[in-house]
Each structure stands twice: as C-alpha cells, then as structure tokens.
Amino acid sequence: MxxxxxxxxxxxxxxxxxxxxxxxxxxxxxxxxxxxxxxxxxxxxxxxxxxxxxxxxxxxxxxxxxxxxxxxxxxxxxxxxxxxxxxxxxVYEGYDLLQNLLVVAQPFVGVGWGGELLRSAGYRRARVAAEARARELIELVGLTRLVEAPAAVLSYGQKKLLAFAGAMMSAxxxxxxxxxxxxxxxxxxxxxxxxxxxxxxxxxxxxxxxxxxxxxxxxxxxxxxxxxxxxxxxxxxxxxxxxxxxxxxxxxxxxxx
Ligand SMILES: Nc1ncnc2c1ncn2[C@@H]1O[C@H](COP(=O)(O)OP(=O)(O)OP(=O)(O)O)[C@@H](O)[C@H]1O
Ligand SMILES: [Mg+2]
CATH class of the missing domain: 3.40.50.300 (P-loop containing nucleotide triphosphate hydrolases)
Structure with a gap:
C-alpha cells in the first residue's frame, strides 16, 4: 500500500x-x-x-x-x-490545441508565450520534448485530427478534454x-x-x-x-x-x- x-x-x-x-x-x-x-x-x-x-x-x-x-x-x-x-x-480560444498545451508548459520548459523560443540549446530541446508530450496528450484525449484548429471550434466536452491534457503536461x-x-x-x-x-x-x-x-x-x-x-x-x-x-x-x- x-x-x-x-x-x-x-x-x-x-x-x-x-x-x-x-x-x-x-x-x-x-x-x-x-x-x-x-x-x-x-x-x-x-x-x-x-x-x-x-x-x-x-x-x-x-x-x-x-x-x-x-x-x-x-x-x-x-x-x-x-x-x-x-x-x-x-482554454485559450484563439490558440490551436498544440499552442494551448505549450502555453501551459511554459513554466516547466521555458517555451516563450505564443511560441517564441528562447535561443539556448537547452530550451530548444525542452521545446521539442514539450511538443512531443503535447502531441501524445492530444492523442490520449482523442483530439489529434483537430490539433491545428483554434480551441474556439471545440465543443464544450472537447474543451474539457483539452484542459485535461493541459493539466497532464507537467507529468x-x-x-x-x-x-x-x-x-x-x-x-x-x-x-x-x-x-x-x-x-x-x-x-x-x-x-x-x-x-x-x-x-x-x-x-x-x-x-x-x-x-x-x-x-x-x-x-x-x-x-x-x-x-x-x-x-x-x-x-x-x-x-x-
Ligand atoms: N469567491 C466567492 N465569494 C463568495 N462566496 C463564495 C465564493 N466562492 C464560493 N463561495 C461560496 O462558498 C460556498 C461553497 O462554494 P463552492 O463553489 O466551493 O461549492 P461546490 O461544492 O464546489 O458547489 P458545486 O457543486 O455547486 O460546484 C458557497 O456558499 C458559495 O456561494
Ligand atoms: Mg464546484
């Protein structure tokens, strides 16, 4: 136990x-x-x-x-x-699903607001890892076909799933x-x-x-x-x-x- x-x-x-x-x-x-x-x-x-x-x-x-x-x-x-x-x-209505999750990940991996990248190799690696995790989570919640759609087009239930994926970003x-x-x-x-x-x-x-x-x-x-x-x-x-x-x-x- x-x-x-x-x-x-x-x-x-x-x-x-x-x-x-x-x-x-x-x-x-x-x-x-x-x-x-x-x-x-x-x-x-x-x-x-x-x-x-x-x-x-x-x-x-x-x-x-x-x-x-x-x-x-x-x-x-x-x-x-x-x-x-x-x-x-x-959720961030105007951002696509991937951007939504990267914004959530910002405090954890140093990804700049709205996708701007800090230049160091460490940040680039963290950004790549965050994007891979975001894609995995979007797959987990079954929204892969909408990954590039703005969150505004999601149904209420789909927005809840996106928020769920956001909460999972930091493992x-x-x-x-x-x-x-x-x-x-x-x-x-x-x-x-x-x-x-x-x-x-x-x-x-x-x-x-x-x-x-x-x-x-x-x-x-x-x-x-x-x-x-x-x-x-x-x-x-x-x-x-x-x-x-x-x-x-x-x-x-x-x-x-
Ligand atoms: N920001 C606030 N200002 C004033 N009162 C509040 C505030 N937030 C909650 N309350 C009051 O605190 C009590 C508890 O509310 P809370 O939202 O935590 O309940 P809940 O169990 O989540 O209810 P529900 O199942 O309806 O979501 C209620 O009487 C509510 O009106
Ligand atoms: Mg409540």
Missing part, C-alpha cells in the same frame, strides 16, 4: 462570513483515483482552489508528498506536482478534476472515464469532483463526501452512496433549494 500523495488537514476558508470550507480534512492515496462529492455549495471547488493555490486558505495544512504547500503560487504548486482543471472550462503526481463530465454529452462520458483510467495507469493520481454518480462509482476506489465545508463520510463509492447521512445531506439541500 502506498501512502498519501495529498493530505488536507483542518482546511478553512470563509467569504464575507460564509464558511465555504469549514475544517475539511482528507487524504488522497498516491496513484489512486479518489472522488470528492457533496451537495451544491458544500465547498468542493473552494477546497480545491485552496489546495491548488488559487485561493489562500484562512487556516489548515495542505501537504503534497509530505511537503506543505502553504503560500505557494499555483505555478509553484504545479511544479511540485499538483495541477487541476476548472469547473468553468478554461504531475496528482491532478484534481473539477466536474470533468458535467455538461458533456452522455454518450461520451465513458470515453472520459477511459481517458482518466489510461492517465492513471501511467502513475498519476486523480481527485475527481463530480455529481455524476455512475462516473464516480465506475472510476473511484475511494470517495470523500463534503457537506457544509467539512468531511461528512468517506469510503468505497457503493458504501458512501448508501450512507443515510450522505443521502440526507443531498436531500436536505434539495429540500431548501
């Missing part, structure tokens, strides 16, 4: 008195696919924002392979081996996916699951936020449930989805929605 790649302890984040994350604590086993579920507004995205450096937590610890990430920028955290995608899909230890199949055509959801499985077989761990129960159940060995910013339950997906406390948390929120 391998140890945790990620440990979150006592994480807190409030916005103007709203306790978005209220003492959340959980871990992700190295190499695993772990789910992070919970009702709308339970603090999943905010927790991930704090973990990945996009928000500064009010309190708590985030350890990646045992090292504290507190105060680091998202780029530095990515260099340490943790990347993420966003619930609202983010991270852990990728957090925030709702990878929300809004994706149901006929394509199994393909996304297969892509995650293949990337995971390469050694990358995943923490997946998703409301799609079938997707989470099919992929995850372990699921953490957040409710009102704290962990309500955790365990294998089938067990968690039958847990009366979990059902009540979902129903409770729906009842007041």
């Amino acid at each position: 391998s140890g945790p790649v990620l440990e979150v302890r006592g994480l807190r984040k409030s916005f103007a008195g709203v306790r978005a994350v209220d003492g959340a604590a959980f871990s992700v086993r190295a190499g695993s696919i772990t789910g992070l579920i919970g009702p709308n507004g339970s603090g999943k995205s905010t927790a991930v924002d704090c973990i990945s450096g996009f928000q500064r937590a009010d309190a708590g610890q985030v350890l990646l392979d045992g090292a504290d990430l507190r105060g680091l920028t998202p780029q530095r955290i990515a260099r340490r081996g943790l990347t993420r995608t966003f619930q609202d899909v983010r 991270p230890r852990l990728v957090v996916l925030d709702e990878p199949v929300a809004g994706v055509n149901p006929t394509r959801i199994n393909e996304v699951a297969e892509i995650v499985r293949r990337a995971n077989a390469g050694g990358t761990a995943f923490l997946i936020i998703e409301h799609n129960v079938e997707f989470i159940t099919g992929l995850c060995e372990h699921v953490v449930v957040l409710d009102r910013g704290a962990k309500l339950a955790e365990g294998p997906p089938h067990q968690v989805h039958q847990d009366p406390r979990v059902l009540e948390a979902y129903l409770g929120v729906e009842a007041v929605a």
Whole structure:
C-alpha cells in the first residue's frame, strides 16, 4: 500500500462570513483515483482552489508528498506536482490545441508565450520534448485530427478534454478534476472515464469532483463526501452512496433549494 500523495488537514476558508470550507480534512492515496462529492455549495471547488493555490486558505495544512504547500503560487504548486482543471472550462480560444498545451508548459520548459523560443540549446530541446508530450496528450484525449484548429471550434466536452491534457503536461503526481463530465454529452462520458483510467495507469493520481454518480462509482476506489465545508463520510463509492447521512445531506439541500 502506498501512502498519501495529498493530505488536507483542518482546511478553512470563509467569504464575507460564509464558511465555504469549514475544517475539511482528507487524504488522497498516491496513484489512486479518489472522488470528492457533496451537495451544491458544500465547498468542493473552494477546497480545491485552496489546495491548488488559487485561493489562500484562512487556516489548515495542505501537504503534497509530505511537503506543505502553504503560500505557494499555483505555478509553484504545479511544479511540485499538483495541477487541476476548472469547473468553468478554461482554454485559450484563439490558440490551436498544440499552442494551448505549450502555453501551459511554459513554466516547466521555458517555451516563450505564443511560441517564441528562447535561443539556448537547452530550451530548444525542452521545446521539442514539450511538443512531443503535447502531441501524445492530444492523442490520449482523442483530439489529434483537430490539433491545428483554434480551441474556439471545440465543443464544450472537447474543451474539457483539452484542459485535461493541459493539466497532464507537467507529468504531475496528482491532478484534481473539477466536474470533468458535467455538461458533456452522455454518450461520451465513458470515453472520459477511459481517458482518466489510461492517465492513471501511467502513475498519476486523480481527485475527481463530480455529481455524476455512475462516473464516480465506475472510476473511484475511494470517495470523500463534503457537506457544509467539512468531511461528512468517506469510503468505497457503493458504501458512501448508501450512507443515510450522505443521502440526507443531498436531500436536505434539495429540500431548501
Ligand atoms: N469567491 C466567492 N465569494 C463568495 N462566496 C463564495 C465564493 N466562492 C464560493 N463561495 C461560496 O462558498 C460556498 C461553497 O462554494 P463552492 O463553489 O466551493 O461549492 P461546490 O461544492 O464546489 O458547489 P458545486 O457543486 O455547486 O460546484 C458557497 O456558499 C458559495 O456561494
Ligand atoms: Mg464546484
């Protein structure tokens, strides 16, 4: 059994008195696919924002392979081996697919913004390696025939796949996916699951936020449930989805929605 790649302890984040994350604590086993579920507004995205450096937590610890990430920028955290995608899909619409991935790779390999190259042989080699990796990842997500198309022409689901490829560019230890199949055509959801499985077989761990129960159940060995910013339950997906406390948390929120 391998140890945790990620440990979150006592994480807190409030916005103007709203306790978005209220003492959340959980871990992700190295190499695993772990789910992070919970009702709308339970603090999943905010927790991930704090973990990945996009928000500064009010309190708590985030350890990646045992090292504290507190105060680091998202780029530095990515260099340490943790990347993420966003619930609202983010790609560079005017850039083609390859350029999108090379821009993401910029902090890692020294590729200049918009494809300008720094001149040293080291940078040239890094640029060649980054392009090779980008092409492999575009192949992994099944977008090779669109490699030279601007990202603007992609469907919503394809943009999510491009963002997924971007998160994989730095060969991270852990990728957090925030709702990878929300809004994706149901006929394509199994393909996304297969892509995650293949990337995971390469050694990358995943923490997946998703409301799609079938997707989470099919992929995850372990699921953490957040409710009102704290962990309500955790365990294998089938067990968690039958847990009366979990059902009540979902129903409770729906009842007041
Ligand atoms: N930037 C912000 N400013 C103010 N309040 C925020 C901000 N971001 C999140 N919140 C609030 O924090 C709470 C948690 O939101 P969050 O987006 O983390 O939930 P979530 O579990 O990701 O929900 P969903 O499943 O709907 O994506 C909500 O009450 C939300 O309104
Ligand atoms: Mg969210």
